[in-house]
Structures are given as structure tokens and as C-alpha cells.
Amino acid sequence: MGVLVSEVALRPIEKADHDFLFDQMRDPESVRMAAFTAKDPDDRPAFDAHMAKIAARPDAVQFAVTLDGELVGSIGSFVMEGDTEVTYWIARPFWGRGIAGRALALLLERVPDRPVFGRAASDNAGSLRVLQRAGFVIVGTDSGFANARGAEIEETILRLDYSS
Template sequence: MISQVTLRGLEDADLDVLFEFMRDPESVRMAAFTAEDPNDRGAFDAHMRKIRANPETLNQVILADGVVVGSIASFVMEGDTEITYWVDREVWGQGVAGRAVALLLEQVTVRPLHARVASDNTASMRVLTRAGFKPVGTDVGWAAARKAEIEETILVLS
């Protein structure tokens, strides 16, 4: 059982483990809106360079008992501040995502704050609604991981 969840800034040394998490087939399927090819390390590195260089993006790693188990970030897209997170499947169901979101919400005080989740990803939907996000609509978008258009739920924390 995990006793402590903390966040810290993303470091170069974290990239290898995050890349591995983001290649897990079941995690990729659940996240749905992922890179075209989760196994393309060059594309991953280019994306990480881009988001790390953006001063409007806050990139954090999620630590469970001191071990990196995921990432969480806030970023601005089309004028809206959004959050996103990714948690290693090995710790799913242990409250890590919920605690990480709560910690990020202490740092990111912009409201409204937005999030998007594949509508059939009930676990992430539960994490976000428990944190106070409310569903405000849906959209249909291309989910590279599923090679299909799927519905995503748009949530807002006021």
C-alpha cells in the first residue's frame, strides 16, 4: 500500500521511465488521445522538449513513496488552462491519481480549470469528479491509440 504521494518538477532523468509508462498498451488504450506511435522515442523526446520549453506549462512527476509513478501537468490551450496526468498501470486503483490531482490543484489556482477524458475511461472520470470537476459537454475527436474517433468528456473546475 502506498503511504505518500508527492509531486516534484520534471527532470531529464525522469524521461526514460515516463516513456516506458506511456508505451504500456492498456494505459495507451485507456488514455486514447495519445501519440500516433507510442513507441517512437524521437517523437516523445521532441514533444517533451516542446512542452518543457513552454513557460505556461507546469510539468511535474508523481512520486509514490519516493518512486516515480507518473506525470501530471497544467498547460494552456486556446486560452484555457487544462490539466492532464498519466499514472503507471502498476499503481492504478491505489488512489495515486486522486492524490496527485489534489496536490496539483494546490499549485494551479487558475479557475476555471479544464480537463478532458475519453468518455469510457470511468476511472479518470471518477478521479476528476471527486476533485470537483463537473462535466460540461462532450466532443468527438481522433483517438490515435484506438485509431478511431471517440467521444471525450469536457470537465471544468470553477
């Protein structure tokens, strides 16, 4: 009996992916963990405008994350205040299966910029673990208003440099 191997892959986001991505970004537990989210996760016109804005940015890349061909999330990078940052969102039914870590490794192969930064709510242990396993190191914290929590919270900042 053979071992079933799941394949994580990245592909360009297609317009047909938007319904899935919009729904996943409205999951209450996912929104709480992400913390720094849209003001109103149920605002579809704002979501569509955000996706169009990302697609139009020359300094941003965004991919669909698939598992054995099934859409399970998104990942990308963008430049903010001169720094390249990564972002990802995996649908909650797929958490804890190593998908985010594999997708991040694939993204980092495509985004040669270093240093590259990642940020996560300081209490989001899963996301911090994904970043640290990819080689990111904690370089500080910041605080900011988290729409999903309706409060100012601490955010951990991590950095990945060129490997030596």
C-alpha cells in the same frame, strides 16, 4: 503495529525520468484507456521532442508523481485555446490506489487558475471518477480522432471553478 501510510508527492521532472515516462506511455492498456495519445507511442525522438516542447512553454507546468519517493507517473497543466487544462498519467501497476486523485489535488494547489478543465475518453470511467472526486463537473462532450484507438471517439469535458 503501526499503519503504513503512502505519501504521494510532486517534484520537477528530471531528464533521468524520461526513460520511465516513455516506457509507461507505451503500455498497451494504458494507451488504450488514454486514447488521445501520440501517433506512435514507440517513437522515442517524438517523445523527447514533446517533452522539450512542454518544458519550453511558459504556460505549462509538469511534475513527476512519486509514491514514497518512487516515480509512478506525471501530471501537469497547460493552456489550450485560452483554457487551462490538466493532464496526468499514472503507471498501470499503480492504478486504483488513489494516487491520481492525490496528485491532482496537489497540482490544483499549485495551479491557481480557474476555471480549469479536464478531458477524458468518455469510456475511461477511472479518469472521469478522479476528476469528479476533485470537484470537476461535466460540462459537455466532444469527439476527436483517438490515435490509440484508430477511430473518432467521444471525449467528456469537465470544469473546475473556484470553490464557493
